[in-house]
Structures are given as structure tokens and as C-alpha cells.
Amino acid sequence: MTTTIYSQISQNKRNTWLIIIAFMLFVSFLGWFTGQVFFDGSGTFFVLLALIFSSFSCIISYFESDKIILAISGAHEVTVEENKYLHNLVENLCIGAGLPKPKIYLINDTAMNAFATGRDPQHSIICFTSGIVEKLTKLELEGVIAHELSHIGNYDIGLMSIVTVLVGTVILISDWVTRGMFYGGRRKSSNSDVGGIIMIVGIILLVLSPIIATLMQLAISRDREYLADSSAALLTRYPDGLASALTKLSQDTEVLEAANRATSHLYITNPIKSENQGFLASIYDTHPPIAERIKRLEAM
Numbered sequence: 001m002t003t004t005i006y007s008q009i010s011q012n013k014r015n016t017w018l019i020i021i022a023f024m025l026f027v028s029f030l031g032w033f034t035g036q037v038f039f040d041g042s043g044t045f046f047v048l049l050a051l052i053f054s055s056f057s058c059i060i061s062y063f064e065s066d067k068i069i070l071a072i073s074g075a076h077e078v079t080v081e082e083n084k085y086l087h088n089l090v091e092n093l094c095i096g097a098g099l100p101k102p103k104i105y106l107i108n109d110t111a112m113n114a115f116a117t118g119r120d121p122q123h124s125i126i127c128f129t130s131g132i133v134e135k136l137t138k139l140e141l142e143g144v145i146a147h148e149l150s151h152i153g154n155y156d157i158g159l160m161s162i163v164t165v166l167v168g169t170v171i172l173i174s175d176w177v178t179r180g181m182f183y184g185g186r187r188k189s190s191n192s193d194v195g196g197i198i199m200i201v202g203i204i205l206l207v208l209s210p211i212i213a214t215l216m217q218l219a220i221s222r223d224r225e226y227l228a229d230s231s232a233a234l235l236t237r238y239p240d241g242l243a244s245a246l247t248k249l250s251q252d253t254e255v256l257e258a259a260n261r262a263t264s265h266l267y268i269t270n271p272i273k274s275e276n277q278g279f280l281a282s283i284y285d286t287h288p289p290i291a292e293r294i295k296r297l298e299a300m
Contacts, residue, residue: 016159020058023166026212027054030173061165062158066117066125068165069266073258075105075127086133090126090145097149097235102126111254112136115266116148116157124152129256136245143232143242147268150231156224160266168262174209222288229293233300243297250290 031050036043080087086104094101102116102124112132118124126148136144151157233239249269259271265286 013155013158016155016162019159019163019166023058023170024051024054026170027051027057027173057166057169058162061162061169062119065162065165066119066123069117069263070105070125070127072260072263073107073127075107075258078104078106083133086128089138089142090149093142093145093149093235097146097153099149099153100124102149102152104128106130106133107256107258109254109256109258110134111256111271112249112252113256113259113267113269113271114144114148115263115268116151117160117266118152119158120155121152124157126152131252131254132249136248139236139238139241140245140248142236143238143245144268146232146235147228147242149235150228151224154224154227154231156228163265170212171209174212218286222286225288225293226296229297230300233297239297239300243294246290246294246297250294 028047028050031046031048031053032043035046078086083104083106090104091101099121102118102121103126105125105127107127107129109129110131111129112135114126114128114132116124116126126145128144132144133141151160229242232242236242246269256267256271259267261272264270264272269290270285270287
């Protein structure tokens with residue numbers, strides 16, 4: 001079956017719901033386990049509590065994740081009066097893409113990067129660092145904007161935003177339950193076998209929690225970056241603009257202070273600079289190699 005932009009959009013929508021369902025099932029399991037172990041077999045009751053909690057978290061994630069991400073990033077909205085040049089670039093490309101104009105935010109940091117967020121094209125935001133706006137040429141910046149607009153048009157932003165919040169929530173819940181095993185579990189351990197079971201499950205949860213978080217982040221597959229690059233080249237009709245921007249971004253050694261591992265997958269390039277570029281690091285990288293992205297763009 002041939003993959004098209006339209007089939008990718010449909011897949012992104014399906015993946016959003018699959019991730020939400022997986023999140024709710026995982027939280028429900030944690031609720032059941034907590035009730036069974038710490039509250040004398042009240043697993044069913046705690047599953048209901050967990051479902052209520054997970055449903056509330058998913059609603060907050062879907063409708064408020066963009067605000068959470070912007071707050072974490074220390075970004076502020078930029079008006080037309082404050083930066084007419086940037087607004088004009090975004091508006092012109094939105095007309096070509098047939099998309100509503102997103103809100104524009106800025107992070108005051110000399111590192112070069114950008115990301116898009118929101119839940120759909122009607123509620124979207126593009127956030128730039130001051131460094132990328134100042135250091136890129138007009139054609140390069142248009143390539144970056146077109147890339148982020150492609151994420152918006154392909155409905156990647158809803159999936160990215162939900163994952164950012166849900167991953168953090170899963171890790172927090174797992175950490176809370178694991179701590180309860182070692183402290184609360186000892187008080188409940190009237191049976192010598194219980195302590196061993198608690199320890200085994202605790203170790204499993206400790207191992208699975210970062211894996212689950214990583215898998216949810218990697219649901220935003222590298223193919224989406226390639227798709228956004230291709231869509232951007234189609235929109236601007238100038239692949240070299242984005243290729244040149246990516247080249248400059250790859251040479252930027254400045255650390256983006258506002259970024260962290262929970263939000264790194266949102267950016268056009270990985271904002272976390274790491275000297276560890278070995279095999280394991282590449283497996284867990286949320287972005288395709290920049291060199292490969294540039295190569296593909298130059299081949300267009």
C-alpha cells in the first residue's frame with residue numbers, strides 16, 4: 001500500500017487514540033496493583049479511581065498540553081507589532097498551505113531551534129528561539145516555518161503534545177507506586193512471600209517505566225520528520241532553504257536551556273546536545289540523523 005500524506009494524517013489520528021488507550025490501561029493496572037497489594041484486595045475500586053484519574057489526565061493533555069509545553073519552555077507570544085517580519089513569513093506560507101495562521105511564540109535563547117504545538121490546525125502554535133530568527137536567512141527561515149506548518153497540517157502536533165504530558169504522568173505514577181512498594185508494602189507484608197512479590201513487581205515496574213516512556217515518545221516516529229521535511233520542500237518549492245537551515249542547526253553547539261528530554265522530540269532538531277553518539281544513543285534518538293535529512297532534501 002502506497003503511503004500518502006493523507007494516509008499519514010489518518011494514521012496520526014489513530015495513533016493519538018491508541019496512545020491514550022494504552023496510557024489508560026497502564027494507569028488502570030497500576031491502580032489495580034496498588035489496591036490489591038496495599039489495600040487488602042481492593043483492586044477493582046482502585047481501577048475505577050485510576051480510570052477517573054487517567055481520563056482527567058488525557059483531557060488535560062489534549063486541551064492544555066500546549067500551554068504546559070509553552071510554560072515549561074519559558075516562551076511568550078509575539079504580536080505583529082513586535083515582529084512584523086516573522087508574522088509576514090508565517091502568514092504567507094499559511095496561505096500557500098491552506099492553513100489558518102498559528103499563534104507565534106518566542107523563546108529568548110541564542111540557540112537555534114523551533115517547534116510546533118497545539119491539538120489541531122485551528123488551535124496551533126509555532127514557537128521559535130530568538131537565535132533561529134536572528135541567524136537564519138529569509139529562505140532558510142521559510143524552510144523551518146514550512147517544516148513546522150507541515151507538522152500542523154499532518155496533525156503531528158496533537159500526537160506530539162499528548163505524548164509530552166502523558167509520558168511525564170506515567171513516570172510520576174510509576175515512581176509513586178514503586179516507592180509505595182518499598183515503604184507501604186513492608187507495613188502490609190504479613191506473609192513472607194508478599195515482600196518477595198512486591199520486590200519483583202517493583203523491579204519490573206522500575207525497568208518498564210522508562211521503556212514505556214521511550215516507546216511513547218518514539219510513537220512520534222522519525223518518518224514524521226522526513227514527511228515534514230518533504231512537505232516543507234513541496235510548500236516552499238525550494239528544498240535547499242530547509243537543507244541550509246538544517247546544516248546551520250547541526251553546527252550550532254549552544255545548549256537550549258529551556259529544553260528537556262520530555263519536550264526534545266517536539267523540536268525541529270534535537271535540542272539536547274550529547275557527546276554520546278554511539279549505537280544505543282542512535283536507537284533512542286527521537287530525530288533522524290540531520291545528515292540523512294539534508295541528503296534527502298538535496299536529492300529533491
